[in-house]
Amino acid sequence: MKNSFISKQFISLASVIFLLAVWKILALHFNSDFILPPPEKTFITTLGLFGNSHFLAIVGSTVLRGLIGFIISCILGLGLGIIAGISPDFSAFLRPILVVTRSTPVIALILLALIWLSPGLVPVFIAMLTMFPFICTNVIDGIKSVDPDLVGMATFYRISQRRIIREVYIPAILPFIISGASSAMGIGWRAVITGEVLSQPQYGIGTVMQGAQTFLNVDAVIAWTILAVLISFGFEKAIRWCERKLILWRS
Amino acid sequence: MNLEIKNLYKKYDGNTIFKDFSIGFPEGTITCILGPSGCGKTTLLNIIGNMLKPDRGTLTGFDSKAASYIFQDPRLLPWKTVEDNILFVINKELPEEERRRKADQFIRLVDLEEFAKYYPSKLSGGMRQRVSIARAFAFPSDIILMDEPLNGLDIKLKLNLIRIFSLIWQADKRTVIFVTHDVDEALLLGNQIVVLSQAPVQIIKHEKVEAPVTNRSLDADNFKDLKKRLMDALGN
Numbered sequence: 001m002k003n004s005f006i007s008k009q010f011i012s013l014a015s016v017i018f019l020l021a022v023w024k025i026l027a028l029h030f031n032s033d034f035i036l037p038p039p040e041k042t043f044i045t046t047l048g049l050f051g052n053s054h055f056l057a058i059v060g061s062t063v064l065r066g067l068i069g070f071i072i073s074c075i076l077g078l079g080l081g082i083i084a085g086i087s088p089d090f091s092a093f094l095r096p097i098l099v100v101t102r103s104t105p106v107i108a109l110i111l112l113a114l115i116w117l118s119p120g121l122v123p124v125f126i127a128m129l130t131m132f133p134f135i136c137t138n139v140i141d142g143i144k145s146v147d148p149d150l151v152g153m154a155t156f157y158r159i160s161q162r163r164i165i166r167e168v169y170i171p172a173i174l175p176f177i178i179s180g181a182s183s184a185m186g187i188g189w190r191a192v193i194t195g196e197v198l199s200q201p202q203y204g205i206g207t208v209m210q211g212a213q214t215f216l217n218v219d220a221v222i223a224w225t226i227l228a229v230l231i232s233f234g235f236e237k238a239i240r241w242c243e244r245k246l247i248l249w250r251s
Numbered sequence: 252m253n254l255e256i257k258n259l260y261k262k263y264d265g266n267t268i269f270k271d272f273s274i275g276f277p278e279g280t281i282t283c284i285l286g287p288s289g290c291g292k293t294t295l296l297n298i299i300g301n302m303l304k305p306d307r308g309t310l311t312g313f314d315s316k317a318a319s320y321i322f323q324d325p326r327l328l329p330w331k332t333v334e335d336n337i338l339f340v341i342n343k344e345l346p347e348e349e350r351r352r353k354a355d356q357f358i359r360l361v362d363l364e365e366f367a368k369y370y371p372s373k374l375s376g377g378m379r380q381r382v383s384i385a386r387a388f389a390f391p392s393d394i395i396l397m398d399e400p401l402n403g404l405d406i407k408l409k410l411n412l413i414r415i416f417s418l419i420w421q422a423d424k425r426t427v428i429f430v431t432h433d434v435d436e437a438l439l440l441g442n443q444i445v446v447l448s449q450a451p452v453q454i455i456k457h458e459k460v461e462a463p464v465t466n467r468s469l470d471a472d473n474f475k476d477l478k479k480r481l482m483d484a485l486g487n
Binding site: 149150152153154156157158159163167168171172174247248249250 | 300302317318319320322324326328329330331339340343370371372386390
């Protein structure tokens with residue numbers, strides 16, 4: 001087991017090295033920082049970002065927007081998802097809304113939001129709209145997956161409705177909530193940054209990326225991208241960590 | 252007072268399962284109900300357990316009684332440890348200390364003290380069913396309903412579970428209604444054994460077994476005789 005774990009890590013590392021090698025070869029081929037700067041130069045630029053006087057404001061604003069959008073979509077998704085999971089009528093009502101929000105191109109939502117909202121709010125709104133359907137759908141699926149036999153057992157042993165919700169339903173749907181949160185986050189960060197690129201709030205990773213692109217600072221565009229990937233990766237890890245702590249009983 | 256069902260009528264999916272059916276359960280004894288699969292044994296338990304309403308008929312003596320249920324599959328909450336699964340059915344209004352003491356007591360009775368902090372996924376099928384037995388006794392019930400809880404377990408595990416069950420019951424004689432299609436299980440546990448027919452259900456045999464439930468052997472001569480009579484009644 002341990003061996004296969006190590007060899008998997010080794011393969012992942014090989015894949016990263018492969019990407020870097022392709023990047024380096026392409027950079028040598030184009031031989032222009034305006035098209036593709038070499039990885040080592042970009043790496044130094046990435047480190048340099050931390051020295052940017054507005055670094056915290058920029059990263060903090062983006063993370064905050066993502067989190068606010070995430071929290072709102074969690075509250076909405078949980079609330080509406082639980083009602084839809086219990087009531088088939090409400091589920092039928094909600095389904096088309098979820099399908100429409102999920103299949104609308106993010107860019108269309110952004111263009112509309114640009115007309116309706118202030119620049120700082122656009123990314124939050126977009127994050128919320130892209131994440132909500134994932135969380136909501138997973139909560140509905142989770143409630144439907146609750147084993148009726150367990151609910152029957154609890155009812156037979158005269159457990160109160162409130163305890164059945166807390167001790168049977170919630171733990172049963174928790175894995176679904178977490179997996180919904182994970183896919184939501186994955187897509188949410190991209191949506192937030194796309195929103196920032198177009199709405200240009202004062203601070204935000206998308207804002208600085210757009211600025212860098214305008215001046216053909218390709219290394220800066222890639223450096224901010226790397227940072228965005230790291231943030232997304234960090235949150236994914238955090239969710240997995242929560243999963244391990246909360247779902248000890250699985251496996 | 253005995254628990255009694257009189258003139259029970261029940262249709263299920265258009266099929267008549269019970270038609271003017273009556274049966275009694277002496278309190279503080281184990282009644283085993285034998286019958287071919289699909290004859291309506293589970294339906295009978297569900298009517299007794301108040302999970303299903305009879306079309307007609309009277310149930311006397313059940314009203315004021317609480318029941319535990321040992322299901323065919325153990326129905327443990329996968330996110331609760333053995334201990335918490337048992338605590339789940341123990342009255343929340345009792346002081347925490349007393350609840351834990353009670354849970355521990357029943358965990359010990361089913362020989363699972365080493366596994367109290369385990370999740371059900373880490374236990375074998377037989378161990379899970381032991382938790383289910385402990386839960387049934389930990390719940391302050393007067394009646395214990397059992398729906399083929401030994402199904403799918405090998406003979407050694409079956410005997411072990413029957414031994415554990417009979418020992419706990421000997422010290423805490425609740426009224427047990429045990430549904431099974433396995434004659435041996437009925438012989439080992441029943442104070443009386445009732446054989447049911449195919450639907451519409453009738454009682455085709457009613458036997459009393461005098462030997463104490465904690466000390467029975469299937470090899471005894473009187474058991475072989477009884478077994479033959481029961482098998483004949485079941486038609487195999």
